[in-house]
Amino acid sequence: MDKIHVAMDESDASLRALTLGQHLARQLAVPLSITSVVAAEDRVEPRRAALQSRLVDREAEDVIVEVAVHESAKDYLGQLAGRDDVGLCMMAHGRRPVPEMLVGSVTAGVVRRANRPVYLCGPRFDAGSHRQVEVLMVCVDGSALSEAILPHAVELSRRLVARLQLLQVIDTGAAAAVPLDGGHADVMESGYVHGLARRLRADHAMEVDWEVLHGDPADSIVSYLADCQNTMLAMTTHGRSGLSQVIAGSVSHEVLHEARCPVAVLRPADIN
Secondary structure, eight states: OOEEEEEOOSSSTHHHHHHHHHHHHHHHTOOEEEEEEESSGGGHHHHHHHHHHHHHHTTOTTSEEEEEEOSOHHHHHHHHHTSTTEEEEEEOOOOOSSHHHHHOHHHHHHHHHHOSOEEEEOTTOOTTTOSSOSEEEEEOOSSHHHHTTHHHHHHHHHHHTOEEEEEEEEOHHHHTTSOOOGGGHHHHHHHHHHHHHHHHHHHHOOOEEEEEEESOHHHHHHHHHHTOOSEEEEEEOOOOSTTSOSSSSHHHHHHHHHOSSOEEEEOOTTOO
């Protein structure tokens, strides 16, 4: 990742993504630019002027503003986010209950197209508590889908000089239906994430922590994150089209809506 791009329009909400982009660019010591997409050539200069005015207000007038003309913002930004040398930051809306509206149709479309992590900040993003990334927390559940983000997380944690932590949630409601020998339940529950951490340590010669939570998955993750500072959460998405689930299940919908930290979201290229 050699450059951070921030996708912005003229809304106040997109300023959240600018703050996240500034933090990441500073920590990675890479250039930062604003990218905006308009449908017609006559909208280029008005959009550029509006964004530059916003940058002056945020004391970021030295940031380059790039305005592209393209019929589809989703396609243009998705292609940009898919490049190895680019990190794309975007806002996520806070609307509910329709899943795609939760992240915004453009944001959801970009995630579906990128096949690389897209860095999102939800409506409760707390820039003051997350000025840099000291802990990169990766949600895993034993599935190939959840583990698809691990290579990206390993690379990013090295670049950020951040501690990598695996996070698994045992849904107590679902677990109650599976009979386990009570004396060995904790060991069995933590065996997967413990083994995964051990494998990552061996393969990448890096320290990897892990944590197992119990309870409702969304509530557990949000509660765990509430007291965290300088943290980024990373997770995968099914990214199905239309108004079906955009993020992998209602758990991720709720986490993205409630999380005060930035969330890196990946839609793997080879999922159905």
